[in-house]
Amino acid sequence: MAESHQNAIQVMSLHEDEPVDMPDTPSFKVFDQNANSLLGRLLNPDCQPMDKMIEDMPRVWRVYDRVRGIALSWEKLQFIFEREEDLETVLKDRHGPITTGLCWWIGGSPPAPC
Template identity: 55%
Template structure:
């Protein structure tokens, strides 16, 4: 199941309107681990610097040590927050 979710995340595009449905299964921990996270993508990865964006956004949000940014691919990222 986790492989399907990762594949769905990798194939997201700006035109996608259908939500990703996660199974309601206690063994499926991705839901719990990512309950307070944001997934996104760079709209122009040739001109935008992923590392700089991941470094800048926690400062812009003033959440200096309460959010962790991860580059999932060349143009996709995730921010995981410690709390809401």
């Protein structure tokens, strides 16, 4: 059973979504506002309630008072960090469930594979 879960996770990709093209105008200056954010996708949304993930992950990461989570869709979420150091620590340590994909996208460059 564990092997089938591992195989299912390996075939999932965050690259399946179409990219969003945002014009470089003042009304679309979201890069600075979202510089310290992680985009994530629940890899098993039927078994992972979004609200529970948004509530629990900041506690697991030990940054609960310096990050806020936002549900973007049924399976996509965003965590916005007050400090870049917290974001880097989360990416480095990878605390949390292995069935969550996280990416840090730096404006002006294509998103890195998760």
